[in-house]
Amino acid sequence: MAENKVITGVSGYDQLVEGGFEKNSINLIAGGSGSGKTIFAVQFLLEGLKKGESVLYVTFEEKKEDFYENIRKIGWDLNKAEKTGKFIFLEYSPEKVKMMLDEGGGAIESTVLKNKITRMVVDSITSFSLLFDDEQSRRQAILGFFDIIRKWDVTTLLTVQHSPTNQRDRGLSYVEFEADSISVLYYVSTGGRRRRFIEVLKMRGTDHSKDIHVFSIDKRYGVRVGPKANVDLSKI
Numbered sequence: 485m486a487e488n489k490v491i492t493g494v495s496g497y498d499q500l501v502e503g504g505f506e507k508n509s510i511n512l513i514a515g516g517s518g519s520g521k522t523i524f525a526v527q528f529l530l531e532g533l534k535k536g537e538s539v540l541y542v543t544f545e546e547k548k549e550d551f552y553e554n555i556r557k558i559g560w561d562l563n564k565a566e567k568t569g570k571f572i573f574l575e576y577s578p579e580k581v582k583m584m585l586d587e588g589g590g591a592i593e594s595t596v597l598k599n600k601i602t603r604m605v606v607d608s609i610t611s612f613s614l615l616f617d618d619e620q621s622r623r624q625a626i627l628g629f630f631d632i633i634r635k636w637d638v639t640t641l642l643t644v645q646h647s648p649t650n651q652r653d654r655g656l657s658y659v660e661f662e663a664d665s666i667s668v669l670y671y672v673s674t675g676g677r678r679r680r681f682i683e684v685l686k687m688r689g690t691d692h693s694k695d696i697h698v699f700s701i702d703k704r705y706g707v708r709v710g711p712k713a714n715v716d717l718s719k720i
Contacts, residue, residue, distance in 0.1 A: 487507075488506060488507045489502070489503040489504040489505070489506065489507065490504045490505045490506070490507050490603070490639045491503065491504040491531060491535075492504050492505060492527070492528050492531060493527050493528060493530060493531025493532075493534070494524055494527050494528065494531075494706070494707050494708075494709065495705060495706075495707070495708040495709060496697070496699070496708055496709030496710060497667075497682070497707070497709045499709075500682075500684055500692055500693040500697065500709065501665070501684060501687050501690050501692045501693070502690050502691060502692065505639055505641075505664075505665065505687075506639075506664055506665070506687070506688065506689055506690070507639055508634075508636075508637055508638065508639055509639055509640070509664035509665065509688070510630060510633055510634070510640045510642065510662070510663050510664050511639075511640065511641050511642070511663060511664060511665040511666075511667070511687075512609075512641075512642050512643075512644050512659060512660070512663045512665065512666045512667070513525060513641060513642070513643050513644070513667050513669065514643075514644040514645075514646040514666060514667070514668045514669065515644075515645075515646060515668060515669030515670065515671065516645070516646065516669075516671060517645070518671055519669040519670065519671040519680070520669050520671070520680065520699070520701050520707055521607075521608075521643040521644075521669060522554075522555075522607055522643060523555075523558060523701055523706050523707055524641075524669070524706075524707045525541075525605040525607055525641050525643055526541070526555055526558075526560065526562075526605070526706075527706045527707055528603060528605065528641050529541060529571065529603055529605055530560065530565070532602060532603040533565060533568065533570055533571060536570075537570065537602040537603055538569075538570045538572070538599045538600050538601050538602060539570065539571055539572070539601060539602070539603040539604070539605075540572045540574060540592075540595060540596065540599070540601045540603070540604045540605070540638075541571070541572070541573050541574065541604075541605045541607065542574045542576055542592060542604065542605065542606045542607070543573075543574070543575055543576065543606075543607050543608075543611075544576050544577075544578075544581065544607075544608070544611040544612050544615070545608075545611045546575070546607070547575065548573050548575060551573070552573075557703070558701075558703055558704075558706060559703055559704050560706075570599075572595060572599060572601070574591070574592065574595060576591075576592070578615045581612065581615050581625075582615075584629075584632075585625060585628050585629065585632075588632060589632050589635070592632075593632065593635075593636070596636050596638055597636070601636075601638050602637070602638060602639065603638065603639050603640075603641075604633075604638050604639070604640045604641070605640075605641045605642075605643070606640065606641075606642045606643070607642075607643045608642070608643040608644060608645055609626065609629075609642040609643065609644055609659060610643075610644055610645035610646075611645075612625070612626070612629065613625065613626055626659055626662070627662065630659075630662050642659070642663070644659065646668070663686075664687065664688045665684070665686060665687035665688065665690075665692075666684075666685040666686050666687075667682060667683065667684050667685065668682070668683045668685055669681075669682055669699075670682070670683070670696075674715060679698065679715075680698065680699050680700060680701070681696050681697065681698055681699065681713050681715065682696070682697050682698075682699045682709055683695075683696045683697070695712045695713070696712070696713045696715065697709050697710060697711060697712055697713055698710040698711060698713045
């Protein structure tokens with residue numbers, strides 16, 4: 485594997501993107517509610533733990549106890565991970581977000597530098613943007629946040645609430661041009677049942693797959709990407 489690639493740990497995904505995320509890149513995983521964004525994100529961090537890395541999960545909306553309990557249903561014990569000292573959970577309030585932007589990093593930067601974080605998840609950038617009152621403020625805040633992240637030697641995964649089959653949903657509009665990669669998770673009804681698909685929309689510097697692939701969520705292994713899908717999502 486190339487030295488500039490970071491293995492995600494998501495079974496089948498790295499083969500779609502020539503070995504993983506670009507090192508120190510900012511990546512988006514987008515999808516609607518229940519599509520598997522958070523599981524994908526946690527899997528990415530757990531892969532870092534396996535490699536002895538220090539990792540950070542930042543949330544703007546979820547309590548740690550609730551989050552850990554939800555992830556436990558997949559079979560992953562984040563309390564155990566936290567006790568290693570290499571998995572850090574950071575819950576951020578709206579007040580702290582504004583302070584972070586004013587200070588150019590705040591507690592997130594302190595945590596990243598002190599613990600030598602190499603992988604970070606922000607769940608979600610949608611919640612982050614909604615902390616600001618108007619579109620101009622949201623755009624400036626997100627661009628400012630991206631500028632801060634790019635100062636750190638950290639590979640970042642941002643989750644985005646986005647309904648890809650809804651043409652009026654512009655949940656990606658603030659961040660799609662700034663991100664280094666965008667992958668979309670679909671959880672749609674087709675053939676009389678709900679199915680899961682993944683599509684890599686872009687990844688800078690990578691000859692990524694242009695196909696839509698099926699994926700599943702396994703209660704032991706998490707997200708597992710499968711073969712190319714024979715489906716036209718534009719008709720759903």
